[in-house]
Amino acid sequence: MTATGTDISTTAPTRAGLSCLCAGQVAFVGSGPGDPDLLTVKALRALQDADVILFDRLVSDEILALAGPDAALENVGKEGFGPQISQDDICARLVVHALAGKKVVRLKSGDPTIFGRLDEELTAVEAAGIGFTIVPGITAASAAVAGIGQSLTQRGRNSSVRFLTGHDVQGFADHDWVALARPGAVAAIYMGKKSARFVQGRLIMHGGDRTTPVTVIENASRRDQRVLETTLGHLANDLAEARFDGPALTFLGLAPRASVAALTDLKMELA
Incomplete structure (x- = not known):
């Protein structure tokens, strides 16, 4: 019984309390930012136990290599201006495999609860009467900020942090x-490369200081991680010159810690 007198065992659905992957059910698993060492133990167990794994484009090869030897791997990733698999098709595949009695893993990069279209897929499996479990993963913002030696929150600076998606600039319309x-505000913008100039303009228009630090991290936590340290006033031009072609996360209001930045520069000189 909880403090309010509610019996958790009778109110929590069986599918939400699964400790392992069962036949005829779906596990929505976060693969983390790409470094296999950052994969959770529970996620690893699900991968090794799965019959079918439907994975996103940004899931690293090192993570996929941890799947069980008999698991069928299906690439259902989406790419802007590239090959597309509709969300309806992905949902249909989850349902078909689960109803066939398979142990299904829906493998998403980062954490499935952050910009992962999780609700749409949960709705589909629920409508089909299929059980599910959610295995959280380390989101890109956590890995990226660790890579520059910073904290997402700091006493006296910011008591909150915003996670935004720059995939569609129309989604920025309602932001404050x-x-x-x-001053002191911190935000993490996922998929924000193409919207960098739009964000820059909006912030400056609303009083943003052009010297505000901005850091863009490409391929966070991976061997080919790159870090761009810039300011709000130079963001769009510096990002264009950097020519990042991998997934990148933009931090507004954060610069790499000086000691970490110096170490990064040294590694680049030795490479």
């Missing part, structure tokens, strides 16, 4: 730009 432009 005045709050984002305030």
Whole structure:
């Protein structure tokens, strides 16, 4: 019984309390940012126990290599202006495999609960009467900020942090730009390369200081990670010159810690 007198065992659905992957059910698993050492133990167990794994484009090869030897791997990744698999098709595949009695893993990069279209897939499997479990993963923002030796929150600076997606600039319409432009504000923008100039303009328009630090991390936590240290006033131009072609996360209001930045520069000189 909880403090409010609610019996958790009778209110929590069986599918939400699964400790392992069962036949005829779906596990929505976060693969983390790409470094296999950052994969959770529970995620690893699910991968090794799965009959079918439907994975996203940004899931690293090192993570996929940890799947069981008999697991069927299906690439259902989406790429802007590239090959596309509809969300309806992905949902249909999950349902078909689970109803066939398979142990299904829906493998998403980062954490499945953050910009992962999780609700749409949960709705589909629920409608088909299929059980599920969710295995959280380390999201890109956590891995990226660790890579520059910083913290997402800091006493006296910011008591909150915003996670935004720059995949579609129309999604920025309802943001509180005045709050984002305030000194000390911190935000992590996923998939924000193409929207960098738009974000830069909106923040400056709403009073953002052009000297505000901005850091862009490409391929966070992976061997080919690259870090761009810039400012709000130079963001769009510096990012264009950097020519990042991998997944990148943009931090507004954060710069790499000086000691970490120096170490990164040294590694680049030795490479």
